[in-house]
Amino acid sequence: MSSIFDVKGLHEECGVIAIYNVNHASENIYYGLHSLQHRGQEGCGMVVRNDNNELNRIKGEGLVNEVFNKDKLNRLEGKTGIGHVRYATQGGGGIENVQPFLFHHHGGDFALAHNGNIVNSKELRKYLEDNGSIFQSTSDSEILAHLIKKDSAEVNRTQVILNALNMLEGAFAFVIITKDKIYACRDKYGLRPLSIGTKDDGYVIASETCALDIIGAKYLRDVNPGEVVVIDSNGITSFDYSRYKHHYMCAMEYIYFSRPDSDIENVNVHAFRKESGKRLFEESPVDADIVVGVPDSSLSAAIGYSEASHIPYEMGLIKNKYVGRSFIEPSQELRDQAVRMKLSPVRSIVTGKRIVLIDDSIVRGTTSKRIISQLREAGAKEIHVRIASPQIISPCFYGVDMSTYDELISAHHSCEEVCKMIGADSLSFLSVKSLKEIAHRHEMCTACFTGKYPTELYSSVYEANKDNK
Ligand code: SF4
Numbered sequence: 001m002s003s004i005f006d007v008k009g010l011h012e013e014c015g016v017i018a019i020y021n022v023n024h025a026s027e028n029i030y031y032g033l034h035s036l037q038h039r040g041q042e043g044c045g046m047v048v049r050n051d052n053n054e055l056n057r058i059k060g061e062g063l064v065n066e067v068f069n070k071d072k073l074n075r076l077e078g079k080t081g082i083g084h085v086r087y088a089t090q091g092g093g094g095i096e097n098v099q100p101f102l103f104h105h106h107g108g109d110f111a112l113a114h115n116g117n118i119v120n121s122k123e124l125r126k127y128l129e130d131n132g133s134i135f136q137s138t139s140d141s142e143i144l145a146h147l148i149k150k151d152s153a154e155v156n157r158t159q160v161i162l163n164a165l166n167m168l169e170g171a172f173a174f175v176i177i178t179k180d181k182i183y184a185c186r187d188k189y190g191l192r193p194l195s196i197g198t199k200d201d202g203y204v205i206a207s208e209t210c211a212l213d214i215i216g217a218k219y220l221r222d223v224n225p226g227e228v229v230v231i232d233s234n235g236i237t238s239f240d241y242s243r244y245k246h247h248y249m250c251a252m253e254y255i256y257f258s259r260p261d262s263d264i265e266n267v268n269v270h271a272f273r274k275e276s277g278k279r280l281f282e283e284s285p286v287d288a289d290i291v292v293g294v295p296d297s298s299l300s301a302a303i304g305y306s307e308a309s310h311i312p313y314e315m316g317l318i319k320n321k322y323v324g325r326s327f328i329e330p331s332q333e334l335r336d337q338a339v340r341m342k343l344s345p346v347r348s349i350v351t352g353k354r355i356v357l358i359d360d361s362i363v364r365g366t367t368s369k370r371i372i373s374q375l376r377e378a379g380a381k382e383i384h385v386r387i388a389s390p391q392i393i394s395p396c397f398y399g400v401d402m403s404t405y406d407e408l409i410s411a412h413h414s415c416e417e418v419c420k421m422i423g424a425d426s427l428s429f430l431s432v433k434s435l436k437e438i439a440h441r442h443e444m445c446t447a448c449f450t451g452k453y454p455t456e457l458y459s460s461v462y463e464a465n466k467d468n469k
Contacts, residue, residue, distance in 0.1 A: 013040065015207040037064055044084060045059025045113075046058060049080045049177060050077050057100065097138060099139070116187065120458040158183075169456060182230075192250065195209050290311065291306040292317055298358050343374070350375055356384050383425055385422065
């Protein structure tokens with residue numbers, strides 16, 4: 001299945017939420033998942049624990065409001081649960097890959113949901129299968145569950161989870177529910193975000209703070225890299241599964257994925273993007289009549305560029321909000337058509353104008369080319385493209401689907417060549433240095449811009465790219 005969202009060629013993998021001891025957990029998880037919908041549209045699900053400590057699950061393929069309704073939410077009674085929205089990268093689509101995964105086990109039932117990508121999944125899967133594990137799905141999220149089950153002889157489940165996490169390499173944010181606890185775990189590199197909030201007498205944990213806000217939870221703190229937060233009737237307890245800790249937050253969370261109203265490690269996403277627009281002007285000024293942002297994720301950067309340059313910001317492109325999911329094949333022709341349906345130039349605004357066109361990234365270049373051609377057809381005089389991120393030269397192995405190495409236009413072409421290929425009058429990208437400065441951090445994953453990966457890359461990664469690199 002392909003979706004109309006595919007036009008960008010850049011996708012987050014998933015979003016997770018967990019709620020502990022909050023009335024009507026299923027409704028709160030529903031609204032939380034709704035606010036995380038931008039992180040995955042292929043499927044979603046939730047598991048809620050009832051008063052008898054039984055775990056009940058509903059999941060399905062589709063958007064949150066397609067999978068759930070009032071009747072289904074009422075069936076999931078309880079005050080504690082976890083939820084997930086999925087974008088199918090690793091492991092592909094299909095209902096069996098929709099999370100949370102629920103396991104019945106003599107050591108106690110448990111369910112888990114995951115955001116990210118485990119880079120040593122192939123090695124771990126082989127090790128587990130050689131030791132008798134049978135997988136229900138092709139998703140590597142299930143690997144943690146099998147590692148937990150493998151150590152079932154141990155009584156202390158928290159220790160079992162710490163041991164299991166120590167075997168995983170890569171990017172992950174896991175939430176796990178058992179008969180009496182919620183666990184929230186974040187990888188030791190700090191690649192994927194996970195925040196904790198409080199609501200009434202309970203807790204909420206989510207991939208983005210916008211999910212806390214929507215259900216009225218108050219932000220408490222982030223789960224730290226390498227930390228496992230355990231929530232039960234004693235409150236919050238914290239464990240480190242690893243002493244190795246870094247803060248390599250994915251730069252794309254700030255640039256593209258997260259909602260502008262979310263704060264990622266205490267930096268607001270809208271503020272970050274606005275500042276990136278300002279820096280972009282300082283690094284690459286241009287004389288023009290109007291600044292136009294590509295909706296929606298580039299609008300904050302366009303406002304920043306406009307404010308810094310004193311060139312007026314204009315709504316030169318309109319997004320069609322009612323273009324939904326589509327079951328089209330991902331051919332180039334249909335992708336072009338999808339862009340046409342999704343974005344329309346405002347002729348009366350762009351005709352005869354010299355435009356600074358702000359976008360958040362260039363992946364394949366096909367979207368930029370199409371937008372520029374649409375703006376020219378609508379009468380734009382000059383189009384100067386400014387990109388609020390550096391050139392993408394390497395694929396992501398940490399759960400972001402951004403096309404193969406072969407398809408990345410900047411992996412094979414200089415800025416000048418890309419400028420010609422997309423038909424712009426000029427083109428500039430934000431520097432990596434500015435990217436880190438804007439987020440006020442000396443550590444940040446910028447591997448897709450630099451080719452320098454913060455983790456070791458295992459065989460599955462090399463095999464996926466052996467023909468390309
Ligand atoms: S490689 Fe790029 S997209 Fe992937 S985690 Fe790093 S910054 Fe994010």
